[in-house]
Amino acid sequence: MTTKTEQQLFVGSPVTSHAFNGALDKLVVSDNSTTVYIYAKEANGKWTKETELQKHIERVKCVDWAPKTNRIATCAGDRNAYVWNLNETTGVWAPSLVLLRIERAATYIRWSPAEDRFAVGSGARLLSVCFYENEHDWWVSKHIKKPIRSTILCVDWHPSNYILAIGSCDFKCRVFSSALKETYDKPETSGWMPKLSKFATMLAEFSTQGWVHSVKFSPSGDKLAWVAHDASINIVHMDNHDTVIRSLTPSLPILTVIWASENSVVCGGHDNFPSLFNIVAGESVSKGIRLDVKEKKAGGGMSAMARFKALDRTGDDTKDASLDTTHQNSIIELRVVKSDATGNCSQFSSIGMDGKIVHWDLDALASSISDLKI
C-alpha cells in the first residue's frame, strides 16, 4: 500500500484552500489568485484541471464543497462569497451572490453538516451565518459579532448543525449557538448547549497565547480541538470547560488540525509534515508521531547539474537544497478524505505553500510506522 501520493498542483504559488466533492473524484482549489479551479481525477490517480470559476475580483481565501447537495462555496478578499451550482445538462457552474454585509475581507467559509447553511468568517470581526431565502431566491446572512474582537481565522460546525466553534486573532476560541428561527430550527440541548440558546449566544470561551489557526469538533461533537500560534494543541470535552488538555509542543506552530478518531488528532503546520497526537487517558496528549517518513533518495545523491549549481551558489556540492519532508513549505490545510461511520479517518489530504497536494493513507502508515497507534 502506498502511504502517500503527492502532486505538484501549482508551480510558484501556494494551494491556499481545497475541498473534495462527495464522490472524491473532483477537487476544488484556489491558488491565492482570483480564480478557483476544479480538478478531476484521472484513471491513473493524477488530478487534471477541468474548469475555472472566475467571478471574484480579489484573492480567493477559502473554498468548500457541500458533498450531498453538490454546491461549492467560495469567499474572497473582495468582501463577497458566492455559491456555485452545477447545471447538470451544460456542465457549467453558475455563481449566485451571497449578501454577507461585511466591510472587510472574508477569510473562511464552511458548509454546515446538513448543507442548508454556511458560515463565513471575516476580517470585520464578525461571523456571517448564511441561509437560503426562497421568496427572493438569494442567500442572506445573520451576524455573530459580540464578543469577537479581531479577525476570524477558522470556523467549524458541530454535527448537530446548530453549534459553531470560532477561532480568531484575539487569541480566543469560542463556541456559539447558531440556531435560526428563520429556518424553523429545532435544536436539542446537549453538553455544549445545556439550555436552549438563541442565535449568537456564546456557549464557551477559551484562551491561548497566540492566534487560533484551526478549530475542529471531534467526529461525535463531544470534544473540541484547536491549535494556536504559540505552538500548542488544546483539547476540551464539552462536559468540563475548565479542564483544557493543553500540549505545549516542541515544534513550530501548527496551522491545521483534523480528528483521526475520537481520541487522536493529526496536525500540520510550519514544520512541513503531518503528525499524529493521541489523547492519553483523557488527560494529556502524547508526543507527536511524525507521519512523513524520511525516505532515502534512490540513486544516491544529486545529479551532475544539481552538483554544479550548488557548487556555484553555495560553494558546497554535497548537500541537496530540498528539505527531507514531502512538503517543501508549510502545510496550510488538512482534510479528512475517507472516514468510517464512527469518524475514524483512513485517508486525509494536505495542501501546502509549496503548491503541492499530498494524499496520505493512515491505514498504510499505521502498518509501516512501528509505534503508530491510533
Next chain:
Amino acid sequence: MSKNVNSTQFRTVDVDAYDEDNYEDDARETGDSGAAEVTERANQVRGLLNQLKTKEALKMALKNPPVGNKDASVKEQNYETVVSVLKSFKAADIDAAVADLDMVEIDILMKYLYKGFTCSPDKAASLLQWHEKVVAKGGLGSIVRVMVDRKGI
C-alpha cells in the same frame, strides 16, 4: 521659501486611543505572585544555593513568575533571583538540571534567557550555553512561545 509656522502637534496624537474597536489585552489575574512572594522566594533560593542544592534552587526560582504584576521592580527582583541560580551552575551540570524540568518550567526559563539577552548582554556566553540545552528539550516551540508572549516576564 516660506517658513512653516503651523503647529505639528497633531503628529503626537495617539490615534489608536480614539478608535472604539481598538484591541486591548484582557487585564486578567494569571495566578502570578506579588512582591512579598517574590522576596520570600529570593530568600529561599539563596538558602538553597548556599547549601549547593542548585537543581532545587532552579525549580524554586522558576515557580510562579510575577507575570501580571504592574510593578517593574518586582519583575526585576525575580529576574535577579533566576540569574543568580543560572550563574551558580557548572557547564557540565546544566544538562541534568534541564532534564528535570517540565514543559511549563522550560517555557519560563526560556523567557528569562531571552530577557537576559536583552538586559544582560555581558552574560550572553553563559546564557547561550543554557539556551542550547533548553532548545534541545523544549524545541523551537519554546522559542515561539517567548515571541508570542504579550505580557512579558
